[in-house]
Amino acid sequence: MTCEEALILISGQLDERNTEEEAAQLRKHLEHCESCRNLMDAFIAVDAGILSLEEDAPDDLCANVMEAVRQELPGKKVRTRWAGLAVAAALILAVGVGGLGLQNGKDTAQPETAAYSLLADAAEDAAAPSLYAARSYSTAAVLLDPQALADEKGAPVAVVPELYYELETCELETLETGELLYVLPDADAAAQLCRDHEGQLYEPSQSGSYSVSYAVIMP
Amino acid sequence: MNDEKVLIQRILDGDHEAFAELVTAYEKPVYNLCLRMCGNAEDAKDLAQEAFLKAWRGLRFYKFEAAFSTWLYRLTSNVCIDFLRQQKRRPVASLTVQEDQEEVVELEVPDRAPLPEEQVLHQETQQVMARAMEQLEEEFRMILTLRVIQELSYEEIAEIMDLKIGTVKSRLARARNKLKKILLQSGNNLFTETSNLTERGMRHDL
Numbered sequence: 001m002t003c004e005e006a007l008i009l010i011s012g013q014l015d016e017r018n019t020e021e022e023a024a025q026l027r028k029h030l031e032h033c034e035s036c037r038n039l040m041d042a043f044i045a046v047d048a049g050i051l052s053l054e055e056d057a058p059d060d061l062c063a064n065v066m067e068a069v070r071q072e073l074p075g076k077k078v079r080t081r082w083a084g085l086a087v088a089a090a091l092i093l094a095v096g097v098g099g100l101g102l103q104n105g106k107d108t109a110q111p112e113t114a115a116y117s118l119l120a121d122a123a124e125d126a127a128a129p130s131l132y133a134a135r136s137y138s139t140a141a142v143l144l145d146p147q148a149l150a151d152e153k154g155a156p157v158a159v160v161p162e163l164y165y166e167l168e169t170c171e172l173e174t175l176e177t178g179e180l181l182y183v184l185p186d187a188d189a190a191a192q193l194c195r196d197h198e199g200q201l202y203e204p205s206q207s208g209s210y211s212v213s214y215a216v217i218m219p
Numbered sequence: 220m221n222d223e224k225v226l227i228q229r230i231l232d233g234d235h236e237a238f239a240e241l242v243t244a245y246e247k248p249v250y251n252l253c254l255r256m257c258g259n260a261e262d263a264k265d266l267a268q269e270a271f272l273k274a275w276r277g278l279r280f281y282k283f284e285a286a287f288s289t290w291l292y293r294l295t296s297n298v299c300i301d302f303l304r305q306q307k308r309r310p311v312a313s314l315t316v317q318e319d320q321e322e323v324v325e326l327e328v329p330d331r332a333p334l335p336e337e338q339v340l341h342q343e344t345q346q347v348m349a350r351a352m353e354q355l356e357e358e359f360r361m362i363l364t365l366r367v368i369q370e371l372s373y374e375e376i377a378e379i380m381d382l383k384i385g386t387v388k389s390r391l392a393r394a395r396n397k398l399k400k401i402l403l404q405s406g407n408n409l410f411t412e413t414s415n416l417t418e419r420g421m422r423h424d425l
Contacts, residue, residue, distance in 0.1 A: 007392050007396060008388060008389050008392040010392070011388070011391050011392035011395050011396075012388055012391075012392070014395075015366065015373070015388075015391065017373055017388060039396075039399075042399045043395045043396075043399065046395050046398050046399050046402070047367050047395070049344060049347075049348040049351075049402075050348065050352070050363055050364070050367040050368060050398075051367055051368060052341065052344060052345055052348060053251075053254075053255065053345060053348055053349055053352070053368070054247075054251055054368050055250070055251060055254060056247060056250075057246035057247045057249075057250035057251075057267065058250070058260075058264050061242070061246050061250065061264060061267060061268065062239055062242045062243055062246055064268055065238075065239075065242050065268055065271040065272065065275075066236070066238065066239050066242070068268065068272050069235060069238055069272065069275050070235070072272075072275070072276070073235060162280065163277055163280030168273060168277060168293075168294050168297050169273070169297045169298060169300075169301045172276055180276065217280065
């Protein structure tokens with residue numbers, strides 16, 4: 001056995017991962033190789049040194065995590081596209097009602113106020129995600145239209161069947177349909193993801209240059 | 220293990236506060252992995268927090284047939300690697316300059332009360348070790364932390380780092396060897412101190 005081969009077995013010995021045969025070979029080698037015996041001692045010291053670095057987690061780590069978790073619970077959710085659509089719809093309504101008020105000529109202040117409160121209600125409704133959050137996952141999957149999402153986002157959307165390692169570090173948005181939208185680091189990432197994992201790629205109807213792309217998981 | 224899966228199911232069923240139990244169970248290993256990967260307490264805390272938050276968001280994608288710990292460590296290691304990549308992209312010349320001087324932020328001792336000699340020695344050893352670890356390549360730092368501090372099996376490490384078992388074995392050997400070389404080059408007294416454990420001297424030409 002060469003010292004090079006012994007190196008791996010010495011490390012394996014520390015981890016108790018050598019076969020009996022390997023252990024016997026190593027023993028034999030160590031009998032006549034002083035430098036490998038020293039190496040074994042050095043490795044033991046190295047391991048002890050690494051272990052000495054272990055620390056306790058900061059006292060407030062758990063509390064901080066839970067605080068952040070609570071921020072993400074339904075009810076605290078940021079408004080996404082449906083909210084935007086609802087605001088747009090409310091605006092149209094508001095303009096309509098406002099217009100009516102003008103036609104009436106007399107008291108424009110009254111309908112205007114009504115229009116504003118209508119707008120506020122609509123926006124509030126859209127922002128209340130508990131309705132959506134209450135939906136089961138499979139229902140949500142039916143509701144989401146990936147093509148519409150790609151069009152709305154103006155960027156490619158990959159639909160993949162499960163969470164892959166690549167997605168684990170991506171930023172997330174929660175759609176009102178319940179899905180998590182993964183923001184991928186660049187325009188090609190969605191296509192890459194589809195190639196690697198047999199996903200389906202949806203590109204915006206109007207092609208253009210994209211700076212990001214997205215992924216949605218639909219089992 | 221079974222209890223843990225019951226707990227996870229409970230969280231998924233809407234008992235959000237139960238997530239705190241998972242955090243408490245894993246905060247130490249997750250924090251230590253982050254600490255060894257990024258090298259300072261402040262970033263390690265942020266990274267550990269981010270890892271748990273990602274775990275929270277992705278919990279419904281966790282597959283119950285796999286060990287939760289492996290899933291979580293893999294996610295944590297991704298968070299760390301991502302952070303280190305961002306660090307590299309930032310044009311900070313001072314980072315490399317600091318390397319020789321005072322990079323070991325987490326080892327600051329704010330308490331100035333005199334310490335027993337033994338403790339001082341221990342802290343010195345820790346500083347030397349921490350500095351040496353930081354000079355190691357990322358994948359060496361990670362594999363040594365997972366194996367020596369977290370005491371994970373080769374199988375778990377293989378799963379977390381996407382390696383074959385055989386590669387885990389050889390990489391651990393290379394990592395230990397590299398760390399030993401760094402320690403020898405830095406001329407520290409770690410080996411003379413700890414060799415008492417084995418009652419054997421250390422030859423410096425290894």
